[in-house]
Amino acid sequence: MSKKKTAPATRMVIVGNEKYGLYYGETSATDAEVAASRTIRLGNCRHVAQWYGKTGGITSLAAHGPCGSRKNDSRIGAPAPSALIGGVVNVLDCTQEAIDAFSSIVPTDG
Numbered sequence: 001m002s003k004k005k006t007a008p009a010t011r012m013v014i015v016g017n018e019k020y021g022l023y024y025g026e027t028s029a030t031d032a033e034v035a036a037s038r039t040i041r042l043g044n045c046r047h048v049a050q051w052y053g054k055t056g057g058i059t060s061l062a063a064h065g066p067c068g069s070r071k072n073d074s075r076i077g078a079p080a081p082s083a084l085i086g087g088v089v090n091v092l093d094c095t096q097e098a099i100d101a102f103s104s105i106v107p108t109d110g
Contacts (some may be wrong), residue, residue, distance in 0.1 A: 011069055012099050014048070014062045016090035021084055022048040022058065024076070024102055026093070031091070038088050045083035046102070049075035062092035065101025077084035 015023045025042030034040050052070035053060050066074040088090035094102075 010043070012094040012102075013040075013042070014058055014090070014092045014094060014098075015042065015085050015088055016058060016085035018086055018089050019053070021085075022061070023083070024048055025079070026081070028089075029064055034088055034091055039084060039086050040088050040091065042083050042085060044079040046076070046079050047077035049053070049077065049085065051076065058090065058092060062094050062098055065094070065098035068103050071101070074105060075103065076105045076107060101107075 008030065010026045010028045012024070012026050015025070017023075023042060023045055025045035027042055030041050032108055048061070051061055051066040051074040053067050054064050066076065
């Protein structure tokens with residue numbers, strides 16, 4: 001009996017790379033794959049240039065997303081269909097609250 005392969009589950013993540021870039025997007029890469037290659041492919045990848053939230057730090061961004069009274073002042077780029085991010089040092093899974101917050105942010109120019 002052959003086993004049917006299922007596609008890896010996708011998850012929404014915040015990625016930090018060694019050049020201090022922050023990115024938000026979806027991936028099906030496993031932690032082991034990312035650790036081995038220090039790269040990650042993100043679908044609907046958005047660059048996070050600046051954000052406002054409940055507290056500082058990227059863990060807060062993954063937990064809550066851009067939020068608070070200055071949420072709309074956040075600078076979150078338009079989504080690229082796919083991006084390969086190199087030099088990965090952090091991958092944080094996003095909560096549903098963060099996913100919803102990112103979905104409500106209109107991409108900025110510049």
